[in-house]
Amino acid sequence: MFGFGGFGYGGPGGGRFEASYRCYPVSFLDKPEAERGDKIFLPPSALDRLAQLHIDYPMLFQVENRRDARSTHCGVLEFIADEGMVYMPYWMMENLLLQEGDVVTLRSATLPKGTFVKLQPHSTDFLDISNPRAVLETTLRNFSCLTVGDTIPINYNNKRYFIDIIEAKPGSAISVIETDCNVDFAPPLDYVEPQRQQPVPMAAEAPAAAAGAAAAAEPAPAEPEEPKFLAFAGTGRRLDGKPASESRPIAIPLPGTGRPGASTSGPGSAAGSVGGSEGPGSAAGSAPKRPGKVFGGNRLQAKLAEKQSGGGAGRPPQPPPPPAEKKEEDAEAKFKAFSGKGYSLKG
Template structure:
């Protein structure tokens, strides 16, 4: 099993922070030595996308993809929203475990805000392109961040098929939308008013 122990740093501390899409993605930056280790143990055959499970002790955090192998030895650069969502303070020690992932066929997502439902981010083309670029790997039970312009949408991944961890690349992914977390049932319609006509004695 390929596992690596690293200390967490925010992506903002790395020169690649100039790529703004990385801050709303599952992509991390790790040392070159990890790529070499994977190639040595897999006879130079590495499946795409390269995916890892982030763990803190026994706690499984989220599955991530790789943007670059350019981090200093011993460190991993992670999007700030992942650090905040999963409580991973600066310099937290984590374990990175290599994963092979299957192509996904379906996901179920649960937006945190109802505003997502009426946004451009929900449109099929936008969402498909965004996931392929920023979330090549998705894991059931995780929370992701999608940005549409300056607007941010947090989304829970409630289910992934056929496996708990899937790839979004080179596949036709069906998306099922769950009811947003802040959804409020509309009040029932008021009953129709009843007007009684009473004949008054003369």
């Protein structure tokens, strides 16, 4: 089926080719390699018509699905299709929303050479390719033109990637045959922007740091002093009238303060600690002290302290020390060596 509108057969100035065919995938021709490009297979009669119209090379066509108002552009590979049929890559049929046997309209087209194209991969897996630009350049060698809105496949390493054409210059459809075209990539469709953590402002950190430094510099609260009993805090007097030496009172914790090792038996314990004797009122675990001078040699106060502490109870009475004269007599009564008379041999 051919339709001709606005052109003659080989008239001066040429004309425009337009025809309608039923479309089928290239797999019907056993041409799987044709899936890697955008070229179609037309019947031999189309070649005769194109030759008569003096169509410019390379031959480019606009393919339109009038039912769904979808269109794209393509080139031609061979003229070996059956009459009334056109075979095209299956990905092109998907872009045009065509099924096997649907009718499409072909028109000859002249497209400008492209200078810029922007592509958007469907998946971030495409970014894992070591050199995506080289792979794309190799793939586009099988294409003759690109149209904004199309989705083209790229086969690499036994995997298929899909890429959308979102921008082209100088027009919405460009020719990529023998042209130097700059390529740019948009973020993949499934790309997720990583969330950035908000930095903590320095103004908020300064008060916190100052508060921490103030807390560290603040001294620890002092423990309250335990109430103590001062023993022998009065003034001492000697019997012989001489001035007594300065007395130093002893601080003893009061009973019930909970202090470890403190006595709980009252003033008797204080006396026991002063006199050094081990009695009922002495502190638990304290070593007995040898009685000695108390407050500058005041023996009377020492005896009173000993009686109060009970240190004399249970001990046998000490005999009074012997007088000095008796000590001398005992010394004279002792044996003296060589105390006899001496005699001379001369007579």
